[in-house]
Amino acid sequence: MGYTLTRSEFDQVLEGLSEKYRLYAPVLKKGQGRFTDTDVVIYDFVYSSSEIEFEKKSDYSFKEILTPLSQTLFFFTENVIKEADIDDSEAIVFLRSCDMHALKRLDQIYLHNGSHVDSFYKKIRDKLHFVLIGCTSSFQDCFCVSMGTNRTEDGYLFSVNFVDGRYDVDLKDASLEELFADSGAAAGDVTAAYVTENEVEVHVPEEIPNSVIGSDLWKEYDKRCVACGRCNLVCPTCSCFTMQDAYYTDNGKVGERRRVGASCMIDGYSTVAGGGEYRKKHGERMRFKTLHKISDFRKRYGYDMCVGCGRCDDVCPEYISFSNIINKVDAAVKEGEQ
Amino acid sequence: MSMTNRNPYISFPSEILDVIKHTEKEYTFRMAFQGDVKPGQFFEVSIPKFGEAPISVSGIEEGVSVDLTIRRVGRVTNMVFEHMKGESLLMRGPYGNGFDLDLYRDGEVIVVAGGTGVSPVRGVVEALSLTEDAADKHVIVGFRSPDDMLFRKDLANWEERLDLWLTVDGAPEGYEGKVGLVTKFIPEIELKDVSSARAIVVGPPAMMRFSVMGLLEKGFKEENIWVSQERKMCCGLGICGHCRVGDKYICLDGPVFNYTESKDMID
Numbered sequence A: 001m002g003y004t005l006t007r008s009e010f011d012q013v014l015e016g017l018s019e020k021y022r023l024y025a026p027v028l029k030k031g032q033g034r035f036t037d038t039d040v041v042i043y044d045f046v047y048s049s050s051e052i053e054f055e056k057k058s059d060y061s062f063k064e065i066l067t068p069l070s071q072t073l074f075f076f077t078e079n080v081i082k083e084a085d086i087d088d089s090e091a092i093v094f095l096r097s098c099d100m101h102a103l104k105r106l107d108q109i110y111l112h113n114g115s116h117v118d119s120f121y122k123k124i125r126d127k128l129h130f131v132l133i134g135c136t137s138s139f140q141d142c143f144c145v146s147m148g149t150n151r152t153e154d155g156y157l158f159s160v161n162f163v164d165g166r167y168d169v170d171l172k173d174a175s176l177e178e179l180f181a182d183s184g185a186a187a188g189d190v191t192a193a194y195v196t197e198n199e200v201e202v203h204v205p206e207e208i209p210n211s212v213i214g215s216d217l218w219k220e221y222d223k224r225c226v227a228c229g230r231c232n233l234v235c236p237t238c239s240c241f242t243m244q245d246a247y248y249t250d251n252g253k254v255g256e257r258r259r260v261g262a263s264c265m266i267d268g269y270s271t272v273a274g275g276g277e278y279r280k281k282h283g284e285r286m287r288f289k290t291l292h293k294i295s296d297f298r299k300r301y302g303y304d305m306c307v308g309c310g311r312c313d314d315v316c317p318e319y320i321s322f323s324n325i326i327n328k329v330d331a332a333v334k335e336g337e338q
Numbered sequence B: 001m002s003m004t005n006r007n008p009y010i011s012f013p014s015e016i017l018d019v020i021k022h023t024e025k026e027y028t029f030r031m032a033f034q035g036d037v038k039p040g041q042f043f044e045v046s047i048p049k050f051g052e053a054p055i056s057v058s059g060i061e062e063g064v065s066v067d068l069t070i071r072r073v074g075r076v077t078n079m080v081f082e083h084m085k086g087e088s089l090l091m092r093g094p095y096g097n098g099f100d101l102d103l104y105r106d107g108e109v110i111v112v113a114g115g116t117g118v119s120p121v122r123g124v125v126e127a128l129s130l131t132e133d134a135a136d137k138h139v140i141v142g143f144r145s146p147d148d149m150l151f152r153k154d155l156a157n158w159e160e161r162l163d164l165w166l167t168v169d170g171a172p173e174g175y176e177g178k179v180g181l182v183t184k185f186i187p188e189i190e191l192k193d194v195s196s197a198r199a200i201v202v203g204p205p206a207m208m209r210f211s212v213m214g215l216l217e218k219g220f221k222e223e224n225i226w227v228s229q230e231r232k233m234c235c236g237l238g239i240c241g242h243c244r245v246g247d248k249y250i251c252l253d254g255p256v257f258n259y260t261e262s263k264d265m266i267d
């Protein structure tokens, strides 16, 4: 069911939704970017359409809603262990197509890798609903078309394209029909907008032989990559965490166990007791991350982990381009075949 | 195995039935765990406010207890050592695949284990020592020095029942046992049919690498060699990502791997 809404009509829909759901959407934060006086788009609560950033890609993904950067799992008092309460109120998250695909990857790890289900993740996940933000044009560094993540056809309540000040909605969830009708929205012929071309293209090799691990191509990153881990932080499909226990009274009687986001690019990720570390060189870490995104994950589940959002390229302080790395791997594989 | 929504991070208390001191730094904690468990599997031992540590099962008395042999090396393991018989430890598990004993019961087998690497195979060696053809079970066990030896009682039993090669990397003058790295003894073992013989290798990474090389040189088939791996682990459940190597998760798919798999696992 398609609708065309004016701003005030769309606001009325959002208001209606807010009664039952928390709304999360990309929001532009002025002057809070990486460099002085730059802006940043992050996920935050919204109540009205004017707060939602429809025209820029979010610098950080939605993933912190599901996998907070730091999440307490247990509280410890002297003799009692208490599972931490988590906020699992019903919520709607506005996502672009690449992030809808990223969601599937997070579900894969937290719910369907082996027989264990992450109950903390599941509690939040079960209460999340989604709205697809249609992409009317590609952003800098996006390569979703190459990764096959430029389109999403289900898994959301409705899609919304923001065009010429209008909100064009394709409603999928029939239970919301009344809400849209009541807003006065005009019926229209709408489908979710998606891009069919990006400036950046990659070619992911069908099979990446282990010989690529020893390729010289990684050496460049031994020095160039400063192992800051920002690429993992912004990546919507990076899901690793480290457990951290802490006590906060001097006598050590009260404390908690939490998990914090982990980065395979940062020192310590693979360090074991006694200081042994499996990947010391930054180039090795880059290889580990890259092959996970475009090969190892696929070997296990049949589809690639990277969704081509390009956020890692956008954020890297050393201007390292991940799409470029993928193409270098492709070249190395082709070279090896000859 | 786990039900949806059951919190897989919750540990259960298990009573310490006994503490067996091997060396200053290595104790075996005998835990009153009665559930199903296999040699080579591991538990996450939890010390609230300090953390968790993956620890292999070093012994199983079915329906009665499991042994955890722990080396004190840091935050969590230090705290474990503060616990005494009669107290409880929190743990969750068992996790991982463990050894499939049926693969090793019959015929010729070589087990190569170094240091705390003996823990995960202790149950296997014990089972091998009770087979009818125990003389065909060759076990090379290496420790850093005579003072570092673990499981002395077992070693004495094994010495009697199977072909045990107990060695130390170095020893003070006058030591009468074997001296040398475990790899030194692999060529010395005489096998009737190397093409059907199987091997298990567990220990520090370098020791495992060289031992496998030695076995391959001896003529072992790749598919007849198994290794047990250790990596940093923060969950044991296949979620935290730390233990992943390539497309494998050590905590889920391992820690025991056939060499045909593990040879392609590059960190």
Ligand SMILES: Cc1cc2nc3c(=O)[nH]c(=O)nc-3n(C[C@H](O)[C@H](O)[C@H](O)COP(=O)(O)OP(=O)(O)OC[C@H]3O[C@@H](n4cnc5c(N)ncnc54)[C@H](O)[C@@H]3O)c2cc1C
Pocket (backbone or CB within 6 Å): A271, A272, A273, A274, B042, B051, B052, B053, B054, B055, B056, B057, B068, B069, B070, B071, B072, B073, B074, B075, B076, B077, B078, B116, B119, B120, B229, B230, B231, B232, B233, B234, B255
């Ligand atoms: C499958 C498996 C089986 C193991 N079996 C045994 C055993 O039977 N006996 C034994 O003594 N030790 C065993 N270990 C090693 C043991 O888990 C570590 O020594 C222990 O985690 C160190 O924790 P710590 O807090 O005392 O040391 P710290 O050095 O203070 O630990 C710091 C952090 O590093 C991590 N870490 C350090 N070393 C390791 C390691 N080797 N593996 C995983 N995480 C590590 C821990 O997550 C910890 O948070 C095993 C490890 C694995 C992966």
Ligand code: SF4
Pocket (backbone or CB within 6 Å): A224, A225, A226, A227, A228, A229, A230, A231, A232, A265, A315, A316, A317, A318, A319, A320
């Ligand atoms: S953001 Fe760039 S420099 Fe930082 S770890 Fe990632 S690739 Fe390396």
Ligand code: SF4
Pocket (backbone or CB within 6 Å): A231, A234, A235, A236, A237, A238, A293, A305, A306, A307, A308, A309, A310, A311, A312, A313, A322
């Ligand atoms: S690796 Fe980079 S491009 Fe791929 S999903 Fe992660 S942030 Fe996006």
Ligand code: FES
Pocket (backbone or CB within 6 Å): B232, B233, B234, B235, B236, B237, B238, B239, B240, B241, B242, B243, B244, B249, B250, B251, B252
């Ligand atoms: S220990 Fe967390 S994924 Fe294996």
